[in-house]
Amino acid sequence: VPPPPFLLQTIGAAFVAKVMAVGDQAVTLGIWDTAGSERYEAMSRIYYRGARAAIVCYDLTNSSSFQRAKFWVNELQNCEEGCRIYLCGTKSDLLEDDPRTRAVDFHDTQDYADEVKAELFETSSKTGQSVDELFQKVAEDYVHFTAFQVMTEEKGVDLAQKSSTYFYSCCHH
Numbered sequence: 192v193p194p195p196p197f198l199l200q201t202i203g204a205a206f207v208a209k210v211m212a213v214g215d216q217a218v219t220l221g222i223w224d225t226a227g228s229e230r231y232e233a234m235s236r237i238y239y240r241g242a243r244a245a246i247v248c249y250d251l252t253n254s255s256s257f258q259r260a261k262f263w264v265n266e267l268q269n270c271e272e273g274c275r276i277y278l279c280g281t282k283s284d285l286l287e288d289d290p291r292t293r294a295v296d297f298h299d300t301q302d303y304a305d306e307v308k309a310e311l312f313e314t315s316s317k318t319g320q321s322v323d324e325l326f327q328k329v330a331e332d333y334v335h336f337t338a339f340q341v342m343t344e345e346k347g348v349d350l351a352q353k354s355s356t357y358f359y360s361c362c363h364h
């Protein structure tokens with residue numbers, strides 16, 4: 192009998208597609224869940240190449256996991272210019288049960304997030320706290336910032352043409 196999925200460590204990466212509504216548009220996020228551990232570092236790099244958003248998770252009850260998250264933020268900043276970064280503290284339910292279990296200060300992470308121009312969310316997979324908000328923000332930011340950027344990168348920009356034309360083709364087709 193195989194162990195329950197939640198006991199398995201991620202090796203390589205798992206993929207899921209999630210359809211989100213942003214205004215009257217449907218946006219399909221292609222989400223790779225990659226391993227954060229050092230052991231699979233080289234493999235994780237393959238998956239974030241070309242990514243437009245990265246959710247970098249750390250455990251709110253474990254300060255070394257935040258140091259590890261900083262490592263990935265640096266990686267992304269050095270290698271993926273067009274990638275927006277979302278810092279995601281996990282297991283917030285444990286802090287509600289016992290605030291003393293918090294090992295990563297909220298204001299410190301907020302300062303760090305500001306410094307690296309990342310968004311910050313504190314979430315729980317157990318209760319679902321802030322999980323929908325996080326993915327909603329990823330999808331909204333993609334529509335508002337990145338879709339336009341991708342289009343101009345792919346087709347080039349005709350400076351003589353009004354920018355509204357580009358915006359129209361980005362948001363309505």
Ligand SMILES: Nc1nc2c(ncn2[C@@H]2O[C@H](COP(=O)(O)OP(=O)(O)OP(=O)(O)O)[C@@H](O)[C@H]2O)c(=O)[nH]1
Nearest residue numbers: 199200201225226227281282283284285315316317
């Ligand atoms: N209380 C609580 N426990 C959680 C939460 N999320 C994950 N866990 C527990 O933390 C452990 C690790 O969770 P994973 O989801 O496997 O962590 P991961 O970072 O994906 O691990 P890798 O597979 O190595 O990448 C498991 O025992 C989970 O049950 C949460 O929101 N609340």
